[in-house]
Amino acid sequence: MSFVTIYGRVLALLKPERRLAVLLAMANIGLAGVGFIEPILFGRIIDVLSNSAGLSPDESWAQTIELLMIWCAAGFAGILAGIMVALHADRLAHRRRLAAMGLYFEHVLSLPAAFHSATHSGTLLKIMLTGADNLFGLWLAFFREHLSTFVAVLALLPLSLYLNWRLGLLLIGLIVVFALVSAIVVAKTEKAQGQVEAYHSELAARAGDALGNVVLVQSFVRLALEARELALVMERLLKAQFPVLNLWALMTVLSRMASTITIIAIFVLGSWLHLHGETTVGEIVSFMGFATMLIGRLEAAMGFVSRMFFQMHSLGEFFQVLDAESAVHEKPNARDIGNLKGTVVFDHVTLSYDDKRPAVTDLSFEAEAGKTVALVGPTGSGKSSTMALLSRLWDPQSGRILIDGTDIRDVTLESLRRNIGVVFQDSAVFHRSIADNIRVGRPEASDAEVEQAAKLAEAHDFIMRQSYGYNTVVGERGVNLSGGERQRLAIARALLKNPPVLILDEATSALDAATEVRIQKALDTLMQGRTTFIIAHRLATVRQADLILVLQNGKIVERGTFEALVASGGLFADLVKTQFGGAH
Numbered sequence: 001m002s003f004v005t006i007y008g009r010v011l012a013l014l015k016p017e018r019r020l021a022v023l024l025a026m027a028n029i030g031l032a033g034v035g036f037i038e039p040i041l042f043g044r045i046i047d048v049l050s051n052s053a054g055l056s057p058d059e060s061w062a063q064t065i066e067l068l069m070i071w072c073a074a075g076f077a078g079i080l081a082g083i084m085v086a087l088h089a090d091r092l093a094h095r096r097r098l099a100a101m102g103l104y105f106e107h108v109l110s111l112p113a114a115f116h117s118a119t120h121s122g123t124l125l126k127i128m129l130t131g132a133d134n135l136f137g138l139w140l141a142f143f144r145e146h147l148s149t150f151v152a153v154l155a156l157l158p159l160s161l162y163l164n165w166r167l168g169l170l171l172i173g174l175i176v177v178f179a180l181v182s183a184i185v186v187a188k189t190e191k192a193q194g195q196v197e198a199y200h201s202e203l204a205a206r207a208g209d210a211l212g213n214v215v216l217v218q219s220f221v222r223l224a225l226e227a228r229e230l231a232l233v234m235e236r237l238l239k240a241q242f243p244v245l246n247l248w249a250l251m252t253v254l255s256r257m258a259s260t261i262t263i264i265a266i267f268v269l270g271s272w273l274h275l276h277g278e279t280t281v282g283e284i285v286s287f288m289g290f291a292t293m294l295i296g297r298l299e300a301a302m303g304f305v306s307r308m309f310f311q312m313h314s315l316g317e318f319f320q321v322l323d324a325e326s327a328v329h330e331k332p333n334a335r336d337i338g339n340l341k342g343t344v345v346f347d348h349v350t351l352s353y354d355d356k357r358p359a360v361t362d363l364s365f366e367a368e369a370g371k372t373v374a375l376v377g378p379t380g381s382g383k384s385s386t387m388a389l390l391s392r393l394w395d396p397q398s399g400r401i402l403i404d405g406t407d408i409r410d411v412t413l414e415s416l417r418r419n420i421g422v423v424f425q426d427s428a429v430f431h432r433s434i435a436d437n438i439r440v441g442r443p444e445a446s447d448a449e450v451e452q453a454a455k456l457a458e459a460h461d462f463i464m465r466q467s468y469g470y471n472t473v474v475g476e477r478g479v480n481l482s483g484g485e486r487q488r489l490a491i492a493r494a495l496l497k498n499p500p501v502l503i504l505d506e507a508t509s510a511l512d513a514a515t516e517v518r519i520q521k522a523l524d525t526l527m528q529g530r531t532t533f534i535i536a537h538r539l540a541t542v543r544q545a546d547l548i549l550v551l552q553n554g555k556i557v558e559r560g561t562f563e564a565l566v567a568s569g570g571l572f573a574d575l576v577k578t579q580f581g582g583a584h
Contacts, residue, residue, distance in 0.1 A: 003186075003308065006315050010138050013100055017092060024089055024143045027081040032148040034078035039289025041071045047282030089143040097136040104128050104322060112327040112393060114353065122208020123201045124321065130200075131318030134311040146304055149297045160290050164279055167266055167287050171294055174262040178255055178298050182305055185251045189244045189309070196244065197313035199237035206230055212477075248306055255302055259295045266291050328392050330413050337411040340404050340419045342369040342500035342531035344390065349399035351385055359385040360554040363399070367531050367547070369500070374534040374542035376572065377551035383535045386551070387503050390533070391420055403501070421499035421530075423523075425506035427490035429478035434463055435470040437478075437489055441497030449496060457492035457522045459485070484519060491522045502532045539572075539579055548572065 014021045048063045108124055138146075157175070161168035210217055210226045217226055270284040344367040352358045360382040367373040375383040388394050389401060392408055401408050408416055421441065429437045438450050445453075450470065454460040462485050466472035478486045494502065504523065520541070536542050543562045550558035550565065550572045558570050565572035 003312060006312055006319065007138075007308065009319055010135060010315065011142065013135065014092070014096060014139065016099070017096065020088060020092055021143075024085055024092065025147055027084040028143060028147040029151050030081040031078055031085070032151040034074050034081075037074045038071065039286045039293065041067050041074075042289060043282035043284075043286025045282075046285050047280050050281055085143055089140055092143070093136050093139040096139060097132050100135050101128060101132045104131070104318065107322055107324075110326050111324055113388075114327070115324060120205035120208060122204040122206075122212075125208070126201060126204035127314070127317045127321055130314045134315050135318075138308070138311070138315075141304060141307075145300055149301050149304070152293065152297045153301070157294075160287065160294070163283060163287055163290070164270075164273070166273065167269060167291075170262055170265050170269065171291060174258055174295070175298065177258045178302060181251050181254050181258075182302065185247050186305070186309060189247050192240055192244050193310065194313050195240045196237060197317070199233055199240060200314075201317070202233050203230065203237065206233060248309075251306075252302070255299065259299065262295065263288075263291060328395050328413065331410065334410060334412045336415040337403070337406060337419065338415070340500045342419075343367070343402075343404050344501065344531060345402040346386070346389075347400050347402065349389060349396045349401060351389055351394055351396045353394070358554050360389070360551075363556060365547070365549060365556065365559065367533065369404075369531055370529055371546040372527060372532040372534065372544070374536060374545035374548045375551060376536055376539060376542060376548060376575065377557075379537075381551040382554040383551055384505065385554070387422075387505065387533055387535060390501075390503070391422070392416060419499050420501045420503065421494035421497050422503045422505065423487070423490045423494055423526075426483075427478075427486045429474050429481070429486055429489060431473065431476045433468075433471050433473055434466065434489065437474060438470075438492045438496055440493050441499075445496055450492075453492040453496040454488075456495050456525050457488045458518050459488035459492050459522075462488070487519055488522060491519070491526055495526055500530055502527060502530045503535070504532065505535045506537065539576055550575075 045064055045067050048060060048067070105128065157168070157172065160171050207230065217223055266288060270279060270287060273279040274281060274284060346363045346365050349360065349363040350358055351360050363386060375386060377383060389396055392413060395409065435447070435450050438453060439445050451460065454463055463470055474480050481489070534542055534545060542548055545562065548560060548562060548565055549556050552571060558565055558568065558572050560568070566576055
């Protein structure tokens with residue numbers, strides 16, 4: 001993204017509070033206006049005092065008092081405008097910073113699994129925090145410096161030419177020097193700064209990766225190696241950053257040198273013009289005030305350009321994430337589907353993640369309400385992709401999926417997913433209390449409802465053995481719980497949600513035999529009266545399924561009951577023989 005594009009998007013985020021933003025902008029213009037008036041009035045007062053010999057004392061005093069009154073009025077207006085900016089600019093910037101973080105957070109959570117698998121969570125967190133902080137700084141600087149600087153430069157140049165075109169040309173020359181130096185430095189350092197930001201992202205990803213797998217780091221004695229690899233990234237970052245800093249430091253020196261030479265030239269030329277009767281002392285003083293103000297504004301603008309340059313890449317990353325689109329779009333007229341019975345139909349459904357190799361091809365089957373359908377087959381056969389389609393994590397390229405006769409693309413995502421519960425193989429939990437983790441699907445559930453769900457899931461006993469019972473914090477990724485305990489929490493979560501459609505994605509495959517027996521009892525309770533889809537490699541868990549779909553290479557190659565498929569002697573029978581030997 002270009003400099004102008006990013007800055008425009010930064011300001012566009014102020015739209016929800018545009019009225020206040022406009023008021024603050026007008027206050028800034030007022031402050032800039034006061035800055036223009038003061039040098040003019042100062043010069044006029046000096047001229048009045050210089051020419052007092054030709055006026056009576058009363059006339060000189062009257063003109064001086066008049067100019068001073070105007071100056072006081074302008075100063076009072078400037079104070080009011082300054083109070084307005086001081087009171088509201090910070091508050092506005094803080095509110096919009098948090099709003100931008102919320103917008104980013106919500107958008108990232110809505111993005112598909114493919115996006116998250118390609119982007120490390122540490123990088124996403126770094127982009128959010130750095131981007132929000134830079135947005136805050138830019139908004140604050142816009143209302144305190146940038147706008148008034150822009151107005152001052154636009155207004156001071158015509159005024160300076162009006163006051164004295166010869167002296168005004170010197171200021172124009174100074175602006176040209178500033179612009180050229182800035183353009184050259186930006187052109188030479190833009191690519192290098194992009195590499196610097198890439199190293200910052202790599203630092204965040206590496207640190208997040210190590211912190212998220214601290215047990216692995218300690219178990220395999222990788223502490224020194226991880227620290228050393230992080231230090232190498234830091235070394236490459238500094239190697240890329242220092243040349244950029246050197247060029248910007250050189251620009252600052254050259255700009256300051258040009259400013260000093262311009263001030264001296266204005267004084268020399270002004271003195272020469274005064275000696276030849278072409279300007280007054282007051283005009284020289286006014287012009288020096290203009291020149292000093294303009295130079296100060298130009299230096300502030302250079303500081304702004306410098307800061308914006310170093311922030312541009314991180315802000316660009318922030319907006320690129322916001323521009324990332326979900327693979328699934330909700331129709332404008334999508335309706336709430338309400339409470340479902342749970343009849344599911346796949347009608348000639350085909351999905352390809354990359355438009356090259358289909359993940360599933362021409363899937364057609366029906367799951368009647370309250371029945372259990374099992375999906376089995378080799379790894380990569382399309383089982384998880386099929387269930388991802390049902391939850392609309394992806395939309396098919398062709399075909400349609402119906403629930404209770406309604407195409408799922410015609411209903412809101414919230415209402416669809418509200419009717420579907422999922423228990424994964426590795427149940428994810430938040431770093432929150434046990435009760436909060438059970439309430440994930442129904443935040444409004446009462447304590448009694450939470451406890452009842454836990455009892456049905458065979459989880460109440462182990463919960464009560466925890467230090468604080470249901471208020472015990474489970475740790476990041478549930479580190480304080482065993483795999484079986486996390487799984488029972490996931491089942492309790494699904495029971496509390498009470499969805500008509502249930503997906504069990506390898507729900508017991510990672511458990512030991514004794515734990516699996518308890519979990520299976522809880523699952524049997526969970527499955528009662530629900531349309532249930534079971535993804536399983538362990539075929540013993542699908543023996544009681546009403547319908548088994550055997551997938552291979554994304555296609556349904558067999559379907560039927562357990563006994564019928566074994567008797568048919570096909571792929572399923574081979575899988576059964578592999579797992580059970582001669583007995584099944």
